[in-house]
Amino acid sequence: MTDEDFKTPPTMAEPTQPQPTNPTKPTVSFTIWPPSQRTREAVAKRLIETLSSPSVLSKRYGTIPEEEATIIAAKIEGEAFETVSGSAGPDDDGIEILQGYSKEISKRMLETVKGRSGGVVEQPQLQSGYGVMDVAESGDPETN
Numbered sequence: 001m002t003d004e005d006f007k008t009p010p011t012m013a014e015p016t017q018p019q020p021t022n023p024t025k026p027t028v029s030f031t032i033w034p035p036s037q038r039t040r041e042a043v044a045k046r047l048i049e050t051l052s053s054p055s056v057l058s059k060r061y062g063t064i065p066e067e068e069a070t071i072i073a074a075k076i077e078g079e080a081f082e083t084v085s086g087s088a089g090p091d092d093d094g095i096e097i098l099q100g101y102s103k104e105i106s107k108r109m110l111e112t113v114k115g116r117s118g119g120v121v122e123q124p125q126l127q128s129g130y131g132v133m134d135v136a137e138s139g140d141p142e143t144n
Helices: 037-052 056-061 066-083 095-116
Strands: 125-128 131-134
Touching: 037 056, 037 066, 037 095, 056 095, 095 125
Parallel strands: none
Antiparallel strands: 125 131
């Protein structure tokens, strides 16, 4: 063993890297747009799960077989990405674009499941004193 093996590790008071000689602080910038391919794949995977698994959405519109959901998810993600990609400016950090991307995905997913169900949406029903009544008829169960 050498003396090097017994040295104590550096602490906060002993930086391991040389300090920059420039006293001005470097500016740090980051962008969140465009997302990495890995992030886009994770979005598509989550879409597949949402479309093909039991959920609040599937209770209303039904589930989609996983194979078909995979194709639909890729299309939804790709179209949403293309739609918002052109709106990125050189000084933009991407937050607004990312929000638009998310909204596009949600809108397209809902359009897809509504279209598959034939546009038929179950109307909520309430129990009235005389039997089951459809709220969509009047909007107010007290007036019927």
